[in-house]
Amino acid sequence: MLKTRVITAIILASVVGILLFKANALVWQGFVLLATAVAAWEWAGFASGLKIAQKIQYSILVTLLTWFLLPFLSFSGLELLTALSAIWMFFTVVRYQKTQGQPLLTSRALILLLGLVSIFLFSKVLIDFREVFSPLLLLFSMFVVWSIDTGAYFSGKKFGKHKLAVYVSPGKTWEGVVGGFLLSFVIAWVGLQLLTPQLHISYVWMALAMAAIALFSVVGDLYESLLKRQAAIKDSGVIFPGHGGMLDRVDSLMIAMPMFYLLWYWVQA
Template identity: 30%
Template structure:
């Protein structure tokens, strides 16, 4: 028999499903169509996350500093889309110090992830599939961790950080991430047998990073004494709550695509071009130039 606590733990599942049914198709359309649809989605999500970040630290967006920081990541994105990737990194990593350490950290995490997602969509070999892969792995990790954790239960993972997470959920999330990622990477490499193994290993790594991102945000909220970063997404809380795993994952994968050579058999990142081109930070994304006129 299911006790009251277990029943209560499942009460948010229908709301989470409805939210996913609405959000996932819209996001998928923007990812596939690319161009301004994708750029606009990344920009809007970044602005909302920055707004939530300011609220976490009780910093008002109504003064000049708060208002400027609200659009700070988008300024960096504009530089990147004009081919000035080095300058965009300066904006995110360096110049954001003018806002103080709390907002600088938000700039690094949110702005860095946004730049990474633009890089992955427009500057890597697989483009659309690159984003579909990491998003699918993150969703699989999160969903499987949630379901396995609720069904199996067991010892808590790090109760001082996130009381609801269990070891069974964490393992289930990694298995789900590995299986989904292996299928996608295997498909993209035309069914080469060992590409499934490579895809599984990389996807488990992504799953680990996703869980780390989730735990880091949970730790931050616990330090600040808040439950959710916002209330915009029913069943999930804020956009930061929903995208915490994707923030860390996108940065990690962007670094992998920059340094991993494409000569590795079974992995077609187009990494050789990215790693060896000395002018890499002065080239524009592979999208129509009229977007920048």
């Protein structure tokens, strides 16, 4: 199992890395739209009971709408959509935990609409981030998010005693989250000095802001876990052997990357 996970991770990182740094804008957009289609297919699985044909239709619809709407979302619209998505995710997770795991999202239509919004927002940012800033800043921001997962895993394994959200994700602990936050801060602080020597604000404050976004990415992770629990599925898909589905790999990024995009925009404005 571990060997499979490692091989899959190496292949995936290589493909994404080559496309991120070498592909032209059109190819990168095509790759993101392909990922959009896969993510939408998997999201349809959260709306229990859909037939294969319905999942295909939803995947095509989300991909086409994403492609069509890409040029029309203004920056203020992006700010609003990001804020509303973050608030919705946070309160949904909190409510699910407080009700001890009682189903909250029972409407298929609502689940599918939420998927359209989340996937479109993420896809839009992946395309614009690379073009407006740089592939390196995009990768760096992702790495800060991934570092909180790594830090949370090891610190939670070593020190974890107090459960974070037992009804959503029993394995996560407060100690793990704290450890992950500290690691993401260190990664952000070091990376900023290496990659942005001309930054006109304090490295410490910028690193804290980045670590705070990484911290909120835990909510994105919990949100997807909630949806999977409601649908009674372990993984969102099987496209990545040893890792699960597309959404299993990007759940924490889906809300964090729009936040990072806004942060970099405000800092460089």
